[in-house]
Amino acid sequence: ADAVEATEGRVFAPPSARRLARELGVNVAAVNGSGPGGRVTDADVRNHAESGGTGETGGEAKASKGPKQVDMSSGKSAVSRREDADGEPAGAGTGGASASAAPSTVE
Amino acid sequence: MVVGDISTGTDVAVIGAGPGGYVAAIRAAQEGLDTTLIERDAYGGVCLNHGCIPSKAFIHGADVAHEAGNAEELGIHADPAVDVAQMQEWKSGVVDRLTGGVEKLCKANGVNLIEGTATFADENKLRVAHGGEGQGSESIEFEHAIVATGSRPMQIPGFDFADDPVLSSRDLLGMEAVPDRLVVVGAGYIGMELSTMLAKLGTDVTVVEMLEDVLPGYEDDVKRIVRKRAEELGIEFHFGEGASAWRESPNGVVVTTETEDGMETEYAGDAVLVAVGREPVTDTLELGAVGLEPDDRGFIETDHQARTDVDSIFAVGDVAGEPMLAHKASKEGIVAAEVAAGEPAALDYQAVPAAVFTEPEIGTVGMTEAEAEEAGFDPVVGQMPFNASGRALTMGESDGFVRVVADEETGFVLGGQIVGPEASELVAELALAIEMGATLEDVAATIHTHPTLAEAVMEAAENAMGTAIHTLNR
Amino acid sequence: MVVGDISTGTDVAVIGAGPGGYVAAIRAAQEGLDTTLIERDAYGGVCLNHGCIPSKAFIHGADVAHEAGNAEELGIHADPAVDVAQMQEWKSGVVDRLTGGVEKLCKANGVNLIEGTATFADENKLRVAHGGEGQGSESIEFEHAIVATGSRPMQIPGFDFADDPVLSSRDLLGMEAVPDRLVVVGAGYIGMELSTMLAKLGTDVTVVEMLEDVLPGYEDDVKRIVRKRAEELGIEFHFGEGASAWRESPNGVVVTTETEDGMETEYAGDAVLVAVGREPVTDTLELGAVGLEPDDRGFIETDHQARTDVDSIFAVGDVAGEPMLAHKASKEGIVAAEVAAGEPAALDYQAVPAAVFTEPEIGTVGMTEAEAEEAGFDPVVGQMPFNASGRALTMGESDGFVRVVADEETGFVLGGQIVGPEASELVAELALAIEMGATLEDVAATIHTHPTLAEAVMEAAENAMGTAIHTLNR
Ligand SMILES: Cc1cc2nc3c(=O)[nH]c(=O)nc-3n(C[C@H](O)[C@H](O)[C@H](O)COP(=O)(O)OP(=O)(O)OC[C@H]3O[C@@H](n4cnc5c(N)ncnc54)[C@H](O)[C@@H]3O)c2cc1C
């Protein structure tokens, strides 16, 4: 549990994606979201973890915003991680559930 | 062509100003289209004038009176006298305010309003006959037409709404006094809502229903609670009996029912309310002129963009099929208007919530457990009874529950069934959860205000996950 | 060590059985930890015994009576007599049922329950003193302790709750009769909820408040509606005056207030209720034994996992800081229990909703427009007044509105402020929207049942997008 990080400021990722991030030791604020407005999905978190990203706080990442956002570890900008979120669609790999895309994902 | 016929052109002609039509017209105008809305009766359609709104106003009034008269346990001693004529007047005030609002909103958005009955001349032309005879008519050429002509109460053989003691829901909602005794034919949602309301206002209600239970389409444990409460209010149910005839009697009417194997029974009342369903209104339209034909049940068929088989014509609301609900009509109206404006809109919603304003209320959205199974999911179900909810108990309510249905593997919320206080409101959160593709965990992890009924939604999600605090997990 | 002292060991010792503690204990036990819950007074803590639950029960009772007595417009004529002693008995029944439920749930989940006052001996040991003198004590060795000792009403100089006519919220909620005249010191949420409730039950309420308005922390347009309705109920407000002294008088008490520039005024009542805030309870714990010291305001500081500076000790609920709300306490309790069990849990929620059960209710969640600006967003705001809501009008309610605050660029919902009927329930949908990272479009595109108050949430989102149907868009 020591790897669990605090993310201050608003995070635009559902609770389930935030929990996954904690489990994988990823700072969700550092993940570039592929959802509408940059919303972070489970797949985004997994991609981020697989590509070796962990604790960076994404100063530029849309997933987290607000002045209180504190760089908890490396200070690397999430911009450098942008290539990680290579077009994985929101809700990818969710089996048969048609409910996996929020209204705003339909553009 | 009739002499004196004026002909005008419009981008979008909307026929019928119910929640399907007026919403379509406003959105079309917002999209910058020249929009004309034609209504032959009253702005707001059935919903505002004879349906949702007047029924809920009376139900609220009946609730206030009933609750106060039955709160001895809470230390409240009252014997409310209800002046139904006055309640009617209040209800009419509410209706007038809302229908006036619809008219104002249409105008403010730049919608042209025309009073009259529209019929199709061809695929791009309507004829509008104004009011009574000799009031003239006009032609309207349109790029797109949106048909939103709604529905009317169904009649059954032998029961004609033209006869005084045979009441439709509309007749009943116009009442100046409550009947002492009423026979209600049909235990669907409209029959149940009105019966419950009347029972609270003091009417002896007898409900006859062809099927074996109330509220077809709802699950047994949901029905049971509503039926039990209705019975406690004094409503008498007779299932498996179809109304076959009625006759006048010295003090009202006698309704004859028949079972499948021919057993007849008679029930007496001051009048008989027939609430056996609603049928789409297409006979006002001369659909033949554009080559459209209603389906077996009388609906106009439409695709995922609310288009009919005729490219220039959309259909929305009750006339376009089930569920016959105001909010489904409005959604279709919005989509039709946006498609007419060239937007990539579609009827891609995941779920249409529905409410029944009985005692207690029912709110449902998405799939039941059985439906989820049928759809190929491996459903997991969580439940929270209101008798374990702090808020429910402080309201003197403990019947009912919140149930959440989800996909076991992914946790996605697939549906919810709520029966209990404010169920109609509580279902909104689950509707959003379904549309968002939220998981049980998402709902469970969202902090819910204490003490509220909405906590039960969270708790039901936790129960499905095996982590509920206020119920025992399976 | 005291002679006869038994010593037992436990994985998790939870101190205090309020909504912070009992929830933590149940979750810890669910996680498979050996869990011991120590409570010195009553299961359920302040919330169930003297706070949320009894206040909402009385508020509901007062509402039923008041609504029935003021529904002439609806044609309902009633003059309810309220037997407050009976209402008290009903309320106690509700409380007993819920606190009994808490005890049962703890046991069913395998939590060991101990009655007594816990104090720290060291970082892994508690001393528990049972009941009165001579009842003995025991020691409990723990792996982790969760402090959930809650809060108590604050006193102000000169007003001692030990004096009979000086009432705390707890005293007031134990009343067997309503006072004819009451002076209330403090117009925060507890003062306002109780004043409103009493006014509905017939008390002449005079509220004195040091600040210049009711409900500090809420926006002006929210406060205005609640204050106006309170005034209509006959509540008299005196702002900018602090209560400085009281004395007995032949028929009750006289309370003296003082303005900033020393002007004194006197107000008479049967008694005086002091509701000026609550302070954390840490003095029961001997925190010094583990080297912990409360902060300036008396709270125990914790991190994002509810841990104190001592590794083995967590603190949750009112004792761990603002907002002092039951549901925030429960959330912290769950997280502390999960962290103690080795789970990667954290207090990473995005928003804590809050409700005020005044007339009408207030429900808020997330950021206000000003807070969003401060946080660096470019907020866009949408609003739907309840006087344009069909459901609100059918309930005879038209005051208030739903406001949604979002980020202009991304559309993400950041917050909501609701004042109006059922605001406490309606805010749940916006809380889910915020946690999910939903956009305005997500909320607007979700079909909402007609006619419900929840439609106003959708409409407010549409208003922010410039596509509202039932309000004029800016
Ligand atoms: C008692 C009762 C209670 C109900 N309660 C609810 C509820 O709580 N929630 C809910 O969602 N639904 C409820 N409904 C159903 C709801 O009223 C309908 O689903 C809704 O009104 C459908 O809207 P619409 O726009 O399709 O048609 P309607 O509201 O039926 O409006 C159609 C309009 O078209 C006009 N029209 C028809 N033909 C022409 C023509 N040729 N030219 C011009 N105008 C024409 C009609 O005069 C009418 O005004 C209730 C219905 C009833 C009867």
Ligand SMILES: Cc1cc2nc3c(=O)[nH]c(=O)nc-3n(C[C@H](O)[C@H](O)[C@H](O)COP(=O)(O)OP(=O)(O)OC[C@H]3O[C@@H](n4cnc5c(N)ncnc54)[C@H](O)[C@@H]3O)c2cc1C
């Ligand atoms: C009138 C009123 C109305 C309220 N309404 C609401 C509302 O509507 N919604 C809401 O969210 N909040 C409301 N609150 C606030 C709510 O009651 C608190 O936020 C909540 O009770 C905090 O929970 P807790 O678990 O932190 O502490 P508490 O509920 O205060 O419980 C602490 C428990 O610890 C016990 N304890 C203390 N020291 C020891 C010790 N050393 N050993 C053993 N036991 C100990 C106490 O006896 C107590 O039972 C209201 C409060 C009041 C007074």
